[in-house]
Amino acid sequence: MSPPNRSFALALAAAAALAACSSAPPARVRTVQIDRTTYGIAHITAPDYEGIGYGFAYAHAQDDLCLMADRLLTLRGERTRYLGAQGTAHISLNQLSNPRVDLFIRAHMDDAVLESAASAWSPDLQAAVRGYVAGYNRYLQNAVEAGTVPESCRGKPWLQPMTVGDVRRGVENTMILGSLGAFADAVLDADPPARQRGHASVDAPTPDGAAAELARDRFNSNPEGAAYGSNGWAFGRNATPDGHGVLLGNPHFPWSGPDRFWEVHLTIPGTLDVMGASGGMLPVVLIGFNRDVAWTHTVSTGQRFTLYELTLDPADPTVYLVDGQRRKMTARTVALPAGAEGSRPISKVFYDSEWGPIVAMPKAGLGWTASHAYALHDANTLNMRAGDTWMRMARAHDVGELRAAMGNQGLPWVNTIAADRQGNAMYADLSVVPDVSAAMLESCAPSPAAAALFDRAGLAVLDGSRSACAWSRDAAATQPGIIAARRMPVLVTPDWVQNSNDSYWLSNPDVPPATGISPLVGPVGTVQGLRTRSAIQEIRGRLAGSDGLAGDRMGPSELRSVIFRDRNFAGELVMDDLVAACKAADALLSRDAREGCRVLSAWDRTDDAGSAGAPLFREFWRKARGIPNVWRVPFDPGRPVATPSGLAMDRRATRDAVFQALAEAVALVRAAGFAPDVALGVPQSRVVHGHRVALHGGTEFEGVLNKLEAEGQQAIDAGGYRVDFGSSYLQVVTFDERGPLAQAILTYGQSGEPGSEHAYDQLPLFAAKHWQSLPFHPEDVEAQRIGQPLRLEY
Numbered sequence: 001m002s003p004p005n006r007s008f009a010l011a012l013a014a015a016a017a018l019a020a021c022s023s024a025p026p027a028r029v030r031t032v033q034i035d036r037t038t039y040g041i042a043h044i045t046a047p048d049y050e051g052i053g054y055g056f057a058y059a060h061a062q063d064d065l066c067l068m069a070d071r072l073l074t075l076r077g078e079r080t081r082y083l084g085a086q087g088t089a090h091i092s093l094n095q096l097s098n099p100r101v102d103l104f105i106r107a108h109m110d111d112a113v114l115e116s117a118a119s120a121w122s123p124d125l126q127a128a129v130r131g132y133v134a135g136y137n138r139y140l141q142n143a144v145e146a147g148t149v150p151e152s153c154r155g156k157p158w159l160q161p162m163t164v165g166d167v168r169r170g171v172e173n174t175m176i177l178g179s180l181g182a183f184a185d186a187v188l189d190a191d192p193p194a195r196q197r198g199h200a201s202v203d204a205p206t207p208d209g210a211a212a213e214l215a216r217d218r219f220n221s222n223p224e225g226a227a228y229g230s231n232g233w234a235f236g237r238n239a240t241p242d243g244h245g246v247l248l249g250n251p252h253f254p255w256s257g258p259d260r261f262w263e264v265h266l267t268i269p270g271t272l273d274v275m276g277a278s279g280g281m282l283p284v285v286l287i288g289f290n291r292d293v294a295w296t297h298t299v300s301t302g303q304r305f306t307l308y309e310l311t312l313d314p315a316d317p318t319v320y321l322v323d324g325q326r327r328k329m330t331a332r333t334v335a336l337p338a339g340a341e342g343s344r345p346i347s348k349v350f351y352d353s354e355w356g357p358i359v360a361m362p363k364a365g366l367g368w369t370a371s372h373a374y375a376l377h378d379a380n381t382l383n384m385r386a387g388d389t390w391m392r393m394a395r396a397h398d399v400g401e402l403r404a405a406m407g408n409q410g411l412p413w414v415n416t417i418a419a420d421r422q423g424n425a426m427y428a429d430l431s432v433v434p435d436v437s438a439a440m441l442e443s444c445a446p447s448p449a450a451a452a453l454f455d456r457a458g459l460a461v462l463d464g465s466r467s468a469c470a471w472s473r474d475a476a477a478t479q480p481g482i483i484a485a486r487r488m489p490v491l492v493t494p495d496w497v498q499n500s501n502d503s504y505w506l507s508n509p510d511v512p513p514a515t516g517i518s519p520l521v522g523p524v525g526t527v528q529g530l531r532t533r534s535a536i537q538e539i540r541g542r543l544a545g546s547d548g549l550a551g552d553r554m555g556p557s558e559l560r561s562v563i564f565r566d567r568n569f570a571g572e573l574v575m576d577d578l579v580a581a582c583k584a585a586d587a588l589l590s591r592d593a594r595e596g597c598r599v600l601s602a603w604d605r606t607d608d609a610g611s612a613g614a615p616l617f618r619e620f621w622r623k624a625r626g627i628p629n630v631w632r633v634p635f636d637p638g639r640p641v642a643t644p645s646g647l648a649m650d651r652r653a654t655r656d657a658v659f660q661a662l663a664e665a666v667a668l669v670r671a672a673g674f675a676p677d678v679a680l681g682v683p684q685s686r687v688v689h690g691h692r693v694a695l696h697g698g699t700e701f702e703g704v705l706n707k708l709e710a711e712g713q714q715a716i717d718a719g720g721y722r723v724d725f726g727s728s729y730l731q732v733v734t735f736d737e738r739g740p741l742a743q744a745i746l747t748y749g750q751s752g753e754p755g756s757e758h759a760y761d762q763l764p765l766f767a768a769k770h771w772q773s774l775p776f777h778p779e780d781v782e783a784q785r786i787g788q789p790l791r792l793e794y
Contacts, residue, residue: 029793030046030047030048030050030051030793030794031046031047031051031791031792031793031794032044032045032046032051032052032054032055032058032791032792032794033045033046033055033789033790033791033792034055034058034059034789034790034791034792035781035785035789035790036785036786036787037775037781037784037785037786038772038775038784038786039263039746039749039750039758039761039762039772040063040749040750040751040757040758040761040786041263041264041265041750041774041775042055042056042059042060042063042262042263042264042265042750043264043265043267043775043781044056044059044264044265044266044267045267045268045269046267046268047268047269048127048268049124049125049127049128049131049268049272049391050127050128050130050131050794051131051268051794052128052131052266052268052272052283053127053128053129053130053131053132053133053134053135053283054131054132054134054135054138054792054794055131055135055792056128056131056132056135056264056266056278056283057131057132057133057134057135057136057139057162057283058135058136058138058139058792059264060136060262060264060278061135061136061139061140061143062139063262063750063751063752063753063756063758064260064262064751064752064753065139065140065143065149065150065153065753066149066150066152066153066159066753067257067258067260067752067753068136069140069153069156069158069159069160070153070258071170071258071281072158072160072162072166073158074089074101074105074173074258075105075109075166075169075170075173076105076166076169077101077102077103077105077106077109077336078102078158078337079098079101079102080098080099080102080336080346081102081336081337081338082156082157082158083098083158084098085097085098085099085346086098088101089101090257090258091104091105091173091181091184092176092177092178092181092182092184093182093228094181094182094184094185096184096185096188099336099346100184100185100188101184102336103188103334103336103346103348104184104187104188105169105173106334106336107187107332107334107348107350107357108172108176108180108187108357109169109172111165111168111169113382114165114168114169114172114382114384115165115168117168117382117384118168118171118384120384120385121384121387121388122388122391124388124391125282125387125388125391128282128283128284128387128391129164129167129282129283129387130164131283131794132167132281132282132283133162133163133164133166133167134794135792135794136161136162137161137162138792138794140159140161140162141161144159150753150755150756151755152753152754166281167281167282168384170280170281170282171280171281171282171384171386171387172381172382172384174280174281174386174412175380175381175382175383175384175386175412176378176380176381177228177412177413178228178299178304178380178412178413179304179305179376179378179379179380179381179413180305180356180357180376180378180380180381183359183361183376186359186360186361186366186376187350187357187358187359187376188348189359189360189361189362190350190351190357190358190359190360190368190373191349191360191368192317192318192351192368193317193368193369193370194317228252228253228299229251229252229298229299229500229501229531229700229707230249230250230251230252230253230296230297230298230299230499230500230501231248231250231252231298231498231499231500231531231535231563231705232247232248232249232250232296232297232298232415232417232498232499232500233247233248233417233496233497233498233535233539233559234246234247234248234417234418234419234425234426234427234496234497234498235247235419235425235495235496235554236419236423236424236425236493236494236495236496237422237423237424237494238423238494238495239425239494239495239496239543239553239554240423240553240554240555240734241551241553241555242555242734243423244421244422244423244734244735244736245293245294245399245418245419245420245421245422245423245424245425245734245735246419246554246555246556246559246732246733246734247289247294247295247296247417247418247419247731247732247733247734248296248559248563248730248731248732249287249294249295249296249297249417249729249730249731249732249733250296250563250705250706250727250730251277251287251296251297251298251727251728251729252707252709252725252726252727252728253279253725253728253729254711254724254725254728255723255724255725255726255728255747255748256724256748256752257752258280259279259280260279260728260748260752261277261278261279261286261287261728261729261746262277262278262279262746262750263275263276263277263278263729263744263746263750263774264276264277264278264285265774265775265776265781266283266284266285266394271395272394272395273290273291273776274288274289274290274394274395275288275289275290275740275742275774275776276288276289276729276731277729277731277746282386282387282390284387284390284391284394285390285394286390287729287731288394288731289731289733289740289742289776290394290395290396290740291421291739291740292396292397292398292420292421292735292739293396293397293398293399293401293402293418293419293420293421294418294419294420294731294733294740294742295393295402295416295417295418295419296416296417296418296731297411297414297415297416297417298414298415298417298499298500298501299413299414299415299501300413300414300415300429300431300501300503300521300522301458301501301502301503301504301521301522301523302413302429302431302432302433302520302521302522303433303434303458303459303460303520303521304378304379304380304412304413304431304432304433304434305356305376305377305378305379305380305434306376306377306434306436306460306461306462306471306520307359307366307374307375307376307377307459307460307461307462308353308355308356308374308375308376308377308461308462308463308464308469309372309373309374309446309447309450309461309462309463309464309465310353310355310358310372310373310374310375310464310465311371311372311464311465312369312370312371312372312373313326314370314371317368317369317370317373318331318351320353320373320464320465321465322354322464322465322466322467323465323466323467327353327354329351329352329353329358330351330352330353331349331350331351332349332350332351332352333347333348333349333350334347334348334349334350335347351373352375353373353375353464355375355377355464356375356376356377356378357375357376358373358374358375359374359375359376360373360374361374364453365449365453366461374461375464377434377471379432379433379434379471379479379481379482380412380413380432383410383412383432383479384410385408385409385410385478386410386411386412387410388408388410389405389406389408389410389411390410392404392405392406392408393405393406397420398420398421398422398424399418399419399420399424399425399426399492400424400492402416402418402420402426403426403428403430403490403492406428406430406485407430407478407485408478409430409431409432409477409478409479409482409485410478411430411431411432412431412432413431413432414431415427415428415429415431415499415504416428416429416430417497417498417499419733419734420735421735423494424492424493424494425492425493425494425495425496425497426490426491426492426493426497427489427490427491427497427498427499427504427507427508428488428489428490428491429488429489429490429504429521429522430485430488430490431488432479432482433482433483433488433518433520433521434460434471434481434482434483434520435471435472435473435474435477435481435482435483435484435518436460436462436471436472436518436520437472437518438518438519440462440469440472441454441460441462441519441520444462444463444466444468444469445461445462445463446461446462446463446464446465454519458523460520474487483518483520483521487516487517487518488517488521489504489507489513489514489517489521489522490514491504491507491508491511491514493508493511495508495510495511496508496539496543496554498532498535498536498539499532500529500531500532500534500535500705501529501531501532502522502528502529502532503521503522503523503524503526504517504521504522505522505523505524505525505526505640506528506532506536506640506641509536509640509641525637525640526637527635527640527644528640528641529700529703530569530570530573530700530701530702530703531569531700531703531704531705531707533569533640533641533642533703534567534569534703534704534705535705536641537569537641538562538565538567538705539554542554542558542562547562555734556732556733556734556741556743559732560732560743560771562705563705563706563730564696564706564769565606565705566606566607566608566611566696566697566698566704566705566706567605567606567704567705568605568606568607568614568617568698568702568703568704569702569703569704570617570621570625570701570702570703571603571605571606571617571621571702572605573644573645573646573703574621574624574645574646574647575600575603575605575617576646577632577646577647577649578597578600578647578649578658578662579597579600579601580649581647581649581655581658581659582594582597582600582601585655585659589659589663590659590663592662592663592664592666592667593659593660593662593663593666595666595676596616596620596662596663596665596666596676597662599612599613599616599666599676599677600613600616600617600620600662602677603616603617607680607696607697607698607702607704607706608680608681608696609679609680609681609684609694609695609696609767610679610680610681610694611679611680611696612677612678612679613676613677613678614679614680614698615669615674615678615680615682615683615684615716615721616665616666616669616676616677616678617702618698618699618702618716619665619668619669619715619716620661620662620665621701621702622665622701622715623661623664623665624657624658624661624662625701627654627657627658627661628654629648629651629653629654630647630648630654630657630658631643631644631645631646631647631648632645632646632647632648632649632650633645633646668715668716669716672716672717672718672720673718674716674720679694680694680695680696681694681695681696682694682720683716683720683721684697684708684720684721684723685720686723686760686763688760688761688763688764689760689761691764693763693764693767694767695708695723695763695766695767696767696769697723697726697727706726706727707726707727708721708723708725708726708727709723709724709725709726710722710723710724710725711724711725726747727747727766728746728747728748729744729745729746729747730744730745730747730766730771731743731744731774732744732771738777739776739777740776742773742774742776743771743772743773743774744771744772744774745762745765745766745771745772746762747760747762747763747766748760748762748763749761749762749763
């Protein structure tokens with residue numbers, strides 16, 4: 001067997017030397033143990049946080065070495081150099097070409113600044129990161145020497161050791177997912193007017209058009225695409241059978257790429273005992289539980305940034321005015337190194353201001369013109385606090401301590417829903433939000449068109465020509481310019497809370513919402529998403545004893561059943577009216593519309609895998625939901641769960657458009673090669689280790705809680721539905737006298753490596769609606785252990 005190449009060995013030695021220069025304790029031999037249980041779940045036991053990081057990275061690399069290495073390639077801005085200019089990768093929700101990814105990363109990441117920001121990390125987090133880097137590099141070296149590197153990255157020159165600087169970049173990249181990262185294209189498209197190529201910039205398109213354009217790039221306001229989202233429910237002692245808290249976590253995240261979840265159990269005897277799902281590049285549990293409390297996250301409606309409209313000097317579009325004073329933009333040229341293909345050099349000039357980097361979105365009316373430019377001021381840039389937040393959450397004993405653990409405001413863009421052994425439930429949005437009041441939004445709007453963008457798209461545009469429009473500074477806030485934790489919405493209750501990516505307004509509709517909250521945290525009195533409405537109806541129905549399940553309490557078995565009912569809420573809202581209209585107009589309908597009526601009249605109004613006609617309803621509603629005035633009962637802020645509803649089939653224009661949409665849906669399903677009454681699990685399926693697995697679950701616009709999406713797919717086609725987004729790590733957790741009782745499913749399995757036995761090995765479990773009992777206690781780990789423990793000295 002040949003030894004590793006010299007360049008790799010030198011790189012590994014350099015990485016080890018850098019790690020040795022950090023504030024490591026005196027060298028001593030310590031041991032970390034890695035156990036594996038059913039489905040390859042990793043259990044890491046170590047005497048300290050450095051060992052936790054070491055074992056975590058080693059075990060994760062066993063499952064996902066190539067995926068982790070590919071992430072490092074992105075974070076270093078070297079995709080073009082090693083993979084060429086034709087490939088693509090993701091920055092937040094943006095799929096960009098390799099050169100654009102590299103340019104954005106190189107423009108944004110400043111290692112010296114990141115190192116300074118990370119100097120505030122606690123000693124425990126510093127130790128964990130130090131161990132994480134060493135553990136990854138140890139596994140990489142072992143795999144290269146043993147010739148066990150997976151085929152997808154075997155022998156690749158980009159398979160290189162990790163550094164602490166890479167981790168800092170990884171944290172920063174995660175923090176800006178909902179802000180600057182979501183607008184990476186706009187950063188890359190920002191050029192002064194003289195340099196723009198052939199596209200005109202306008203200052204004020206229609207508000208609706210601007211909102212539609214912006215929705216394509218928004219991290220948390222694109223609910224009908226592949227936006228990051230989740231369901232989180234928690235029940236307290238007044239709502240559960242035994243008085244202990246019960247939690248449902250159902251994040252909707254990608255099924256491939258760097259944002260996949262990975263199951264892990266971390267133990268430092270006497271200090272730490274936490275289990276759940278992790279992701280990113282920190283050795284922490286993001287969503288999970290310990291002996292006394294369980295939590296999950298949902299993407300919050302809070303805004304992480306504001307735009308500032310800059311008034312420019314007519315003589316120079318790179319000079320802007322603040323309080324009448326001229327300020328020169330900072331220009332910086334970023335160049336990519338020559339690639340292996342010998343392609344021409346690629347470079348880009350980026351512009352910055354005191355308000356943030358210059359962005360350009362001409363189609364949304366936010367172009368860089370001779371009179372105005374726009375800067376994005378991001379509250380999550382250099383937010384290095386999240387790792388310590390999750391480490392403290394892991395040690396909490398109840399929701400009160402969990403809330404205190406989040407007080408450093410490190411959580412970047414998520415709500416937290418939690419339940420504890422004592423029977424307390426909590427909803428909290430303690431994320432990072434700019435401190436901008438409703439009055440300031442009004443007084444600092446630079447124009448009516450800018451104000452309309454907030455009303456239509458939730459995008460705040462402030463006047464950058466006045467220093468008075470800078471974010472407010474509350475001395476109680478962890479970071480200058482963000483809303484202090486005491487002014488963010490939190491509800492602790494013995495009853496219940498929920499969130500499905502709408503605002504704090506209806507976290508429990510029976511409890512008045514918090515007052516005095518900035519509009520940037522979330523809207524009140526607005527139309528709610530179908531998942532939110534479905535969730536509240538499911539919870540209320542169960543607790544009222546009217547949902548078909550016995551009793552009036554929500555226990556773990558009921559939660560597992562409810563989330564997999566796959567009720568199609570849109571279908572429940574409109575099908576009675578459609579069926580009635582079909583009967584009344586049968587003789588007048590086209591053949592395809594009549595066929596559609598026949599199929600949907602028999603449809604069971606679920607997105608179960610065996611549900612005949614579910615694909616037809618999906619394609620029908622995809623078209624019909626946008627028909628003007630389609631709802632029979634309009635939205636009523638006093639009845640936000642019940643409205644809007646029904647189909648306005650008494651209006652001829654609506655009725656004709658609805659039947660037209662139905663006929664077109666029938667034709668579309670047929671053209672894709674399926675019968676109109678095909679069961680959902682036929683087009684919505686995936687081959688796992690040679691066997692086709694039919695999948696239940698539905699889309700955002702259908703209001704199915706168990707969300708499955710095909711990113712970028714506009715309609716059914718000959719390939720069916722290529723699900724790559726949605727329900728990922730599902731957990732239901734309660735407690736007994738021993739500690740947590742948890743059941744979970746990781747839909748796509750522990751490994752993203754196609755050849756791994758743990759790639760999608762839990763998908764049949766998901767398809768069968770069966771749950772895996774998670775082994776938390778030592779005796780349970782022993783009972784499920786697979787193979788022998790792996791002990792590593794570090």
